[in-house]
Amino acid sequence: MIDLRDILSKIQQEAISIIQEEVPVQFDNSQQTPLGFRWRGNHYEVLKPLLVSKGAGGHLHYLLLTSGGVFCLSLVRDNEDSPFCRSRWVLRYRVKIDDSAGGSGKGASLPDCAGQVTFSLPRGASKLVVPLPLLNVAYYHGHLCPELAVGYRAALVAQRELSLTRESAHKFFVLAENMTSAIDALQYVTGCTIGNQNFFAYDLGKHVYYFGRLAAGFEPQEVLRVALISTAVDLGHVGEIEERIVAGEAGGAEVEKYQRAVDRAVQEILDLPEEKLFSISRVLLRSPWVVSRRRYARCCSCGEVVAVEKSVLGEDGLLCQVCAAKAI
Ligand SMILES: [Zn+2]
Ligand SMILES: [Zn+2]
Numbered sequence: 328m329i330d331l332r333d334i335l336s337k338i339q340q341e342a343i344s345i346i347q348e349e350v351p352v353q354f355d356n357s358q359q360t361p362l363g364f365r366w367r368g369n370h371y372e373v374l375k376p377l378l379v380s381k382g383a384g385g386h387l388h389y390l391l392l393t394s395g396g397v398f399c400l401s402l403v404r405d406n407e408d409s410p411f412c413r414s415r416w417v418l419r420y421r422v423k424i425d426d427s428a429g430g431s432g433k434g435a436s437l438p439d440c441a442g443q444v445t446f447s448l449p450r451g452a453s454k455l456v457v458p459l460p461l462l463n464v465a466y467y468h469g470h471l472c473p474e475l476a477v478g479y480r481a482a483l484v485a486q487r488e489l490s491l492t493r494e495s496a497h498k499f500f501v502l503a504e505n506m507t508s509a510i511d512a513l514q515y516v517t518g519c520t521i522g523n524q525n526f527f528a529y530d531l532g533k534h535v536y537y538f539g540r541l542a543a544g545f546e547p548q549e550v551l552r553v554a555l556i557s558t559a560v561d562l563g564h565v566g567e568i569e570e571r572i573v574a575g576e577a578g579g580a581e582v583e584k585y586q587r588a589v590d591r592a593v594q595e596i597l598d599l600p601e602e603k604l605f606s607i608s609r610v611l612l613r614s615p616w617v618v619s620r621r622r623y624a625r626c627c628s629c630g631e632v633v634a635v636e637k638s639v640l641g642e643d644g645l646l647c648q649v650c651a652a653k654a655i
Contacts, residue, residue, distance in 0.1 A: 331377055334390070334397055334422055343399075343420040352400065352416040359463045361389055361400060366418055371395045379462050388419070397422040457597060460516065468511040472589060473560045476596040477534050477604075478512030481553045484607060485517060485538040488551050493518030499525060500615055502537040506530040524617045534560065537612055547611040554606045559595040562588055626650055 337343070346366075353362040363372045371393040378390040387402040399419045457471065461479050465471040485491040491499050496518030503510050506528050513536065519525040525541065539550030562569065565588040571577040572585060596604065622635040627644035639651035646654065 334377065337422050338390075338399075342423045344423060345420045346398075346418045347420075348418050349415050350400075350418045360459075361391060361416075363393070364400060364416065364418065369395065371398070376459050379459065379466070381466060396424055457593070461512075461597075464512045464515045467515050468508055471593055472508050473562065473592040473596055474508035474534075475512045476593045477555055477560055478507075478509030479516060480596065480601075480604060481509070481534070481536045481555075482513050482516035484553050484601065484605065485536075485551060488607075489538055489540075491517050491519075491538060496520075496523070496525065498540055500539055500541050501526050502539075502612075502615065503528040504531040504533040504535040507534075509534060527615050537610070539612060539614065541617075542614045545613055547613050549609050550612045552608045552610045554608075555604065556606050557596070557599055557604050559592055559599060559604075562592060564588065628654070 348366065350364045350366050352364040354360070355362050360376050361373055363370060365371070373391050373393050375392040376389055377392055377397070380388050380390075382388055382401070386404060389400045389402075391398050391400055398421050401417045401419050402414055403417050404414050457465075461471070461476065464475060464479055468475055482491075485501070489499065493516075499517070499519055501513055501517055501519040503513065503526070510526070510528050514520045514526055517526075517538075521528070534555030536553045537550045538553070539548060542548055565585050568577055568581045568585045572582060577585070601607070618636050623632050624635050624638060624645045625631070626633050626638065626647040627641065628646055628650035631647060633645070633647040635645065638645040638647060640646070641651060641654060
């Protein structure tokens with residue numbers, strides 16, 4: 328087994344060999360993970376990404392377990408302010424494998440670490456341990472919160488039960504009964520998105536999710552239903568602190584207490600056995616009806632462009648719904 332804390336403490340003690348060379352990298356965009364890189368004539372295959380962190384300036388640092396040891400590889404942007412500027416990969420350092428200094432006790436034997444590896448967030452004293460894909464989701468969403476963890480785990484159920492992946496997302500739809508952080512995780516992991524018109528959210532305040540195959544016609548079909556049954560997501564006990572944080576009145580100790588409660592809830596959601604977290608069933612549901620909105624017209628009242636399918640026929644021509652409402 329590889330012990331990430333051993334490796335992190337080595338990095339802290341600077342038991343590393345600095346490299347700082349630009350290298351070519353194979354990158355898996357759907358998993359947002361480097362698959363391998365070439366360095367000094369050798370190919371290094373990524374066996375496990377260990378940690379992703381975002382440095383100052385938005386650079387992404389990947390700590391990677393490869394066929395040739397543990398490396399830190401960074402995606403560096405030439406211009407921090409522009410998302411469209413050139414990026415390059417810089418191999419920053421390699422963690423020294425020989426453990427002659429002792430200290431870590433168990434030693435860092437690197438091979439043979441195929442199984443499930445978990446990761447800790449480099450966030451002060453926080454001991455939160457999260458899987459790497461969820462870290463990517465957290466970067467997309469902006470933070471790691473209990474609802475995000477719920478959405479992530481619900482997406483894993485769909486991945487397993489229906490083989491719903493980002494590659495096959497166009498064949499599926501997802502329907503959510505809430506509009507919380509969870510739907511960011513679901514969209515990110517499943518690839519079904521509001522923009523692609525195969526993600527639908529209705530805010531009924533419930534963590535209930537339906538996953539089904541898109542089908543023509545109105546015949547109800549069997550879909551996967553995943554419903555949260557654990558209250559681990561509830562942060563009511565720190566609700567007052569949250570209000571004070573929002574109002575800008577909370578002190579440092581309060582913010583820390585709140586963060587600890589968030590971390591505990593996230594960890595609990597990640598650790599709970601699936602049957603304690605969700606009730607999973609199959610139900611009959613009609614495929615949602617998707618209207619393609621490629622035809623546009625000008626509203627005859629405000630002059631702004633509006634999708635024809637979403638406009639209303641007025642006396643003088645097509646009206647956008649806002650103008651139609653004003654006309655009543
Ligand atoms: Zn959130
Ligand atoms: Zn209008």
